Amino acid sequence: MTNSDKFETIVFQQKQVHKAWTGALSRRGENPSQAADGLVWELLLSYSDALRDFDSASEDIYKTAYELARLMLKQVDEKHLTDLYRDRLLEAIIDTGHKKDSCDCRTIVRFANLVSSAFSEARSDMLKKTIRHKRAEGLSNELRVAKSIQNYLLPKVIPDIEGYEFAGRLVPAQEVGGDYWSVKYWKDEGVVTLKLADISGHGLAAATLVAAVKFISGGYYKGAKTAAEVMYQTNRVLAKETPYDVLVSMVYGWLKPESKQLTIVNAGHEPAFLCREGLCIDFYPTGPVLGISETDYAETNVELQKDDIIFFGSDGITEAGVTEQYGLMRLKELVIANSHLHADQIADKVIKTVSDYAGRPHDDMSLVVVRVTT
Known part of the structure; x- marks a missing residue:
């Protein structure tokens, strides 16, 4: 065959x-x-x-x-x-x-x-x-819910106070970030509270703590005699109620528009600085990051002048970049170079410049800008 x-x-x-x-x-x-x-x-x-x-x-x-x-x-x-x-x-x-x-x-x-x-x-x-x-579908749904909650927590209205401009931005690395910022005017007391917090990590786990930071620090403002007391009470709760490996760096300020007095409490956070006449002065930490143990916090007091710029940012800005970080020096130079712009324009300029430098962000980028105009 x-x-x-x-x-x-x-x-x-x-x-x-x-x-x-x-x-x-x-x-x-x-x-x-x-x-x-x-x-x-x-x-x-x-x-x-x-x-x-x-x-x-x-x-x-x-x-x-x-x-x-x-x-x-x-x-x-x-x-x-x-x-x-x-x-x-x-x-x-x-x-x-x-x-x-x-x-x-x-x-x-x-x-x-x-x-x-x-x-x-x-x-x-x-x-x-x-x-x-x-x-993945379940996580995506959870992230969308968390995202909507986080958006709800961010300020809807920026204070409109003669002599001052305020701006804030948040660009999460993932669908939900672990950064939080706030600018709130307590008119009866004549105080503007400034906050920027960076929760360790990013994504859903970090974002769920954003609400806690907002409501704890906001809740202790009423009745507190000093900004340091608010930070102390916030840290006391976080140290007891959050996991040991979760840390929160936070810069917190009381601004009194009438007297131009600014009080800063810095819980291990950077960058935070004041730019004046072409120079930038850091607001150094006045205590450790939140969530470790109960501790006291000191304050830094500044009398503001016309054209001063207060800048709070997250390390997602200074550490952005693949081969080389954007860095604190570049950031300060960028703020000084654009100090004549409105606070909103300064905020947008920082986000765009850093994003162009680093490409897709690997960490959340958040900032608060205050510009004194009179």
Whole structure:
């Protein structure tokens, strides 16, 4: 028998098996798709190769069975997949082979085991993919909720006080950031509270603490005699109620517009500085970061002058950059160079310049700008 004759014989035998298989499915009311039918035909041809050399054909059998399972598991469950595309196919092979007296039982068993393994792996991979998708979808939903909460917490109205300009910005590295800023005017007391906080890390875990920082520090303002007392009370609560590995750096200020008195309490935060006549003076920390242990905080007092600029920022600004950080010096030079602009324009200029320098931010960028105009 020539090779051509052998090939024609193999094709004829597999056509018989294929016909028996489609007949079995038809009796069950099943009509395989063209794609599924094509994969079954490839599987039968690989089985024919396995009769001669199983090891050489095993990879093709496994790959084809895996693709068949991936296709059909979108339509049927694993039980129906096994029944229709393994058991009925084996039944057709055995029946057709038995009639031809060419049934190789050992090869059939190995073929069945290989198909079963491929089906199981395909099912497992699909389950893993589904789980990952659901987790990602759930996390995405949580992040969207947290994002809406965070947006709600940020100031909706910036104080409009003669002689002063105020601005704030927040650009999160992820959908939700761990930075927080606030500018609030307590008109009855004649005080503007300035806040910028940076919670360790970023994303959902950090963002959930933003609300705590806002409400704790805001809640203790009423009744407090000094800005340092507000920071002390805020730290006391955070040290007791937050995980040990969560730290919050924060710069907090009381600005009295009438007297131009500014009081700063700095809990381990930078950058925070005052620019005046082409020079910038740092507001150095007056106590440790929040959340470690109960401690007292000192204050820095400044009498403001016309054209002064107060700048609070997060380290996402100074540490931005891939090969080289943007740095504090560049930031100060940028603020000085644009000190003639409105506070809003200064804020936008800083965000754009740093973003252009660093590309996509790897950490949250937030800032508060106050400009004294009279």
